[in-house]
Amino acid sequence: MPGPFQPPRVSQMNRISLPAPMREELAAIAVDGYPYETCGVLVGACADDGVRVEKVFQARNLNTERARDRYVLDPDDLMSADLAAREAGLEIVGFWHTHPDHPARPSETDREAAWDGYSYVILSVSGARVEDLRSWRLNGEGFVEEQVAA
Amino acid sequence: MSRVIVRIPTPLRGFAGGNSEIAAEGADVGAVLSAIGADHPELLERVMKDDGQPREFVNIYLGSDNVRTLDGMNTPVGEGDVLSILPAVAGGAG
Numbered sequence: 495m496p497g498p499f500q501p502p503r504v505s506q507m508n509r510i511s512l513p514a515p516m517r518e519e520l521a522a523i524a525v526d527g528y529p530y531e532t533c534g535v536l537v538g539a540c541a542d543d544g545v546r547v548e549k550v551f552q553a554r555n556l557n558t559e560r561a562r563d564r565y566v567l568d569p570d571d572l573m574s575a576d577l578a579a580r581e582a583g584l585e586i587v588g589f590w591h592t593h594p595d596h597p598a599r600p601s602e603t604d605r606e607a608a609w610d611g612y613s614y615v616i617l618s619v620s621g622a623r624v625e626d627l628r629s630w631r632l633n634g635e636g637f638v639e640e641q642v643a644a
Numbered sequence: 645m646s647r648v649i650v651r652i653p654t655p656l657r658g659f660a661g662g663n664s665e666i667a668a669e670g671a672d673v674g675a676v677l678s679a680i681g682a683d684h685p686e687l688l689e690r691v692m693k694d695d696g697q698p699r700e701f702v703n704i705y706l707g708s709d710n711v712r713t714l715d716g717m718n719t720p721v722g723e724g725d726v727l728s729i730l731p732a733v734a735g736g737a738g
Contacts, residue, residue, distance in 0.1 A: 531736050540654075563738030569703045569710055572730055576651075577708075585654055589733050596737035604735035607701050611655025612731070 508640040509544035510588070510613045510629045512536075516550050517627060523552050524592045524619040530561040533591035535575040536613060537584050544640065545587040545613055551575040564603065565591050588613030588629075595619075598626040600637045608632045613640060645669045648676045648721050651728040652687070659687040673704060674717030676727060691729055692717075701732040 523532050533555055538547040553571035557564045567589065579585050589612060593601075598618040600608070608614060610632050618626040630637040647669050652660045660666060661684065670676035674696055681688025691702050696717055698704055704711045705728040711719045721727070 533733070557734070557736070560736070560738065564736035565734060567733035569705075569730065569732060570708075572703075572733060573705050573708060573710075573728065576728060576730060580651075587654070591735060593737035601735065601737055603738060607732070607734040609655050609701070609731050614735075 508613075508631050508638070509541075509643055510615070510640050511538075511541065511544070511546040511643050512615070512627075512629070513547070513644055516547055519550055520590055520615070520617060520627070521624040524617045524624050525622060527592065528619050528621060529594045531555055531557075531563065531565040531592050531594060533565045533567045533589065535567075535572055535586055536588040536590055536615065537575060537579040537582075538587045539584055540587070547587060548584055549578075549582075550590065551578075562594060563596070567591075586612070588615060590615035590617065592617045592619050598628040600630050604630075605632070605635075605637060608637070610634075615642075645671060646721050646723045646725065648723075648725045648727055650676065650680055651726060653729055653731060655731075656687055656690060656729065659690060660684050670721065672715075672717065672721060673706060673711050673719045673727060676721055677704075677717070701734075703730045703732050704728070705730060 534552040536547045537549040554568040556566040556568050598616040613629050615629045617624050629640040629642050650666045668676045668679040670679050
């Protein structure tokens with residue numbers, strides 16, 4: 495019988511390559527934006543075992559009423575990132591956002607808006623530091639955690 | 645009738661014959677998407693509701709303009725215009 499704690503399922507198939515300079519860039523944005531949620535776009539390419547991120551973009555959060563725990567990524571910023579990606583021969587491979595003072599795990603709100611086929615990177619941020627960074631991919635009705643590699 | 649290029653986001657390409665772009669004809673945004681739907685009904689189903697409006701978590705851009713800020717699905721298109729289908733991204737900890 496399994497106990498009450500269920501470890502997250504880590505997909506053997508999906509892996510997201512997120513090099514250190516990009517993690518540091520995301521961490522700086524996350525800390526700078528605290529206590530509000532920040533968000534953006536991951537641009538890269540498909541790899542044999544997942545996706546490889548080559549550039550990260552910050553986008554505006556249009557949800558100003560609940561900016562501490564909700565985000566609506568400005569679609570105009572997404573359109574700009576899509577154009578930049580296509581010009582570089584890349585594509586949008588996912589999105590990132592922060593959870594101030596919350597775990598780096600997707601909420602029901604995250605699930606409702608998610609699409610199959612994208613990586614969703616979440617950074618847990620508390621004050622002056624990022625506590626955790628995890629990546630998730632929708633698999634049917636639920637999220638599956640991805641392996642995050644450099 | 646104008647011939648328009650429609651850009652397909654990666655997760656929907658499996659419903660578009662694997663294509664990243666599809667050319668289609670129509671007088672406005674809704675007509676172009678409906679024309680694509682004739683060949684790719686599963687794609688159209690994921691982009692447009694039965695009432696002809698975009699689904700909640702979908703944005704459609706004509707060039708660099710969100711059609712929601714124009715005349716929606718009735719926005720006229722011109723020869724060589726580019727329509728982009730994009731996810732509407734939202735969420736958060738709460």
